[in-house]
Amino acid sequence: MAAVTPRGRGSPNTLTAIKNAQLAQSPVVLLGGAAATLLKGRGALQDIDQMALIGPHVKDAVAVTAVRDLAPAVERAFETARSGVPGPVFVECPVDLLYDEALVRQWYGASAKGGGLAGRALRFYLQRHANQLFRGAGRTPPAPPAAGSRPRGRSARR
Numbered sequence: 001m002a003a004v005t006p007r008g009r010g011s012p013n014t015l016t017a018i019k020n021a022q023l024a025q026s027p028v029v030l031l032g033g034a035a036a037t038l039l040k041g042r043g044a045l046q047d048i049d050q051m052a053l054i055g056p057h058v059k060d061a062v063a064v065t066a067v068r069d070l071a072p073a074v075e076r077a078f079e080t081a082r083s084g085v086p087g088p089v090f091v092e093c094p095v096d097l098l099y100d101e102a103l104v105r106q107w108y109g110a111s112a113k114g115g116g117l118a119g120r121a122l123r124f125y126l127q128r129h130a131n132q133l134f135r136g137a138g139r140t141p142p143a144p145p146a147a148g149s150r151p152r153g154r155s156a157r158r
Contacts, residue, residue, distance in 0.1 A: 001026070002078075007033035007095060011050045018057050021088040027081035028088040030054070031074070036096040037065055038108065038129055054090045063092040067137035070097055101134045 005011045011032035021028040032054070034040065035047035055061040060080050064073045070093065077089040096104045108126040115122065 002029040002031065004031045005033060007035055008048065011090070011092075012048070012053055015054065015057065018054065018088045018090075022057055022059075025086045026088070027078075027086040029074070029077045029081050030058075030088060030090045032090060032092050033098075034063070034092045034094045036107075037094045037133060038096065038126075040094065050090070050092055057088070058090045059087040061090040061092070064094070064097060066132065067097050067101075067134050096133060101130075101137070104133065105130050 003014065003017075005014060011030065014030060018028070018030060020026075032050055034050065040047060051061050051063055060077070062073050062077065064070050073091050077091045081087065081089045096107070099107075105127075108130055109123075113119075
């Protein structure tokens with residue numbers, strides 16, 4: 001089972017369900033939205049430390065910081081959720097990793113002009129950050145599904 005939440009209070013609102021999944025040994029993957037990577041930890045609207053809040057209640061908690069790492073992190077999350085004693089896994093996905101590269105670069109204003117030396121320095125920083133976000137994106141194909149047993153429900157007897 002998987003669930004997706006928006007940034008801010010979305011993931012914390014799932015704590016009761018996550019704790020129930022942990023206690024019931026249910027494999028659950030929670031994809032939690034987060035503030036843009038550029039704004040993380042800088043007081044952005046609805047930027048909270050989800051890792052500290054949710055981490056103690058899941059088998060694993062991962063914060064993705066580049067597009068190329070998103071698919072592998074989700075694949076590992078499903079594998080971890082089902083392996084050993086099943087349980088919940090959390091993957092934090094910043095909003096700027098979920099949109100098209102051109103749109104994110106537009107958000108960051110990396111193509112803006114003017115501002116003198118300070119403007120050029122800011123554009124350099126934003127361009128470098130965007131390059132890091134998208135470096136290697138799309139080069140690693142998703143792994144084929146792992147062969148394994150699928151949990152089966154109880155058969156209905158009447």
